[in-house]
Amino acid sequence: YHFDSVYTSYSTQCEVFETVRPLVHEVMQGFEATVFAYGQTGTGKTHTMEGEIVCEEKKGIIPRAVEAIFESLGEKGKYVSSAVSASYLEIYNEELSDLLTEARGRARSREIARDRARSRETGVYAHNLSEHEVCSAADVLGLIARAQERRRVGETRMNKHSSRSHCVFTLTVTTRETTSEGMTMESTGKLHLVDLAGSECAKTAAGSAAGGGSGAHAAHDARERERKNINQSLLTLGRDVFLFPSQARIPYRDSKLTRLLQESLGGRCKTVVIATLSPSQLAVEESASTL
Template identity: 35%
Template structure:
């Protein structure tokens, strides 16, 4: 029994060793599985190579389809074989269970034998016999066990191999299907790209053919273009020559325009007279018994004639233009604008308003402040001059302009633009002696200068408007029975124009004198006393001197009394033939002023009958006769 027990212990030790060996075999199987996973990685790398070989995939698709069919058949056979292996594996597992049961039984027997060891001494001999039997039996059992284990290991390895092959096949099938799908998609994409490329190639071929045709056409048209370019170049040269001729003709045309413009004004008369009848005022209309003025409608006198009725007697007068009561300021300026243009052309121009107090002289010259539609001749003339200055810049003309304003009050010249206004009142007549003297001088070219007079450079009509407002605030006015706000002095506005044309080296010097004379009035009607009486006497004296000068010019006397008053001496170039002169005679329609109106019309008629010399145009600092062609 002891020997049997020992042998059984050795058998158990061997079985444990075999068990450890089986564990080692399991570890080896795990390593084999790792090797399989590495091979799977290798397969994935091979798959990557397969993806890089997409270009050859189109040729392998058919073979892969056949392989896929074979694989399916092989998979079915493997599945059948796997079923057989599963059945054999189950039988082997049953055998293993039986051996384990026998092992458990043997362990129980060993325990029983150990308990019976003390009892088995007596039966040692029997045990020896049994030992031999058991030894033989153990030997046979070991052989059987070894055989079973070998079969089990073989079956296990086979089962594992089959399982691995099955997994590989499944994976390869899945990979093959995925690869097949991707290859199919890529093949379709390649087909689409191929078709697109073919279409692009066709389009490019068509474009190439069209480009070749265009190139041929271009080669043909290059010569035509060169020929056309040479023709265009000749045409441009011809246009350039014509442009130069046109510019020359434009300059000549401007010269001719100025010459014809001056000729027209000369034909109209170098001293012209316009007559304007102001509208009746509200207080005058209530006392009016009948109209004292009428206007002939004959062809010769229409627009130029005016008839005055006094005490049943009719007096007829004819002037260059007669403006009836409802005429607008704009219509009047249209008739004057040509004279204003002459100042820009280099002539001296003088426009002055004459008439009794309250006849509308200041309204004609200055207009009504704050009413743009009722601007007078002075602001409208300035607007025209600055607009023309702007329009002639493209022709090469550049102008510089200077403004001065003065008044003649009680035969004393006053500077209306003087900045030293604080001592202005102190310079008035003191004990019959003026505080500051201004001297009038005429040079050989007929230019008039007033010593110490303020002269301001101006660049826009707004600047001149500001100066006019300053002068209007400084002008001497007073109240009489004939006018609430009567001008008690002669107002003289002078604009000197210096023009240079750099392209033609032409220079002009023009002067525009705009004069608002003080109103003539009878002492019996004005009711002036004191200072107003002296003012009225001085005004009437200067206007009488003006009448004397006009009469002397009309009779062509050798001596003309220009120096009898400051007014006539200042106007000497305008009245003596060195200027284009226009006189506005302003008439009141009030029947109570019919006597003064008749005197004004008679004086204007004498002025209109005067024949003065030809005005001269200032070019390059020299005066030239307007009848000569100027450069």
């Protein structure tokens, strides 16, 4: 296996964040950067990405990255002006939802569209996905707390509170600074922080419907559909990441996740994948697959 760093169960959230801190600098320079948490359900992806936003020690990558960005923007005399906006997209059973917009208690489904007038700039994006202007880290943490209440979770055999959807948190940072020649330079960077749904192999998938009546069968069918959609999109993501250096066709269109993040998986984008693993011997097969 090829990897850059290894963290144990004794590693702190701060230590993990230091691995991706250089990406914040890249974003401030106008680049796109993406961080994925990838692995089996119940191995700590959401803990790694979000953590407990009200606890300084247990904050995950998202709140720490937000704080680092605003610290950089607050450096005296560095920027003439700046603007930051945030969006939070959920992909559940290949359907898009905005976690920051209320609609009868649920986020509204969005469609993928192409902005033909600005295709070179934006490519594929989630049509009508709301972007919220934020002025401080506290503003962003408030949005994250709101999104956490709306994300789809469900109980499986592997995890009582398993995330059943992919969530893409995006920060767009626009800055203006004065060069040594007296010119004003504007740059726009994006940071995508992605908490993927947990993968599950069929033999450990959610609950059996045997002997449970029609209601149990319906619940089992819904869980099975979730599992298949999750595993299909994760498989596509793996192909896209590892086929990129070759000349083979890259199947971005095979899932909504990779289609939306197509511009963030290669080219000028910096990408970090954090693989989360279970220490259990029962999960060896899934752990090997993740690696």
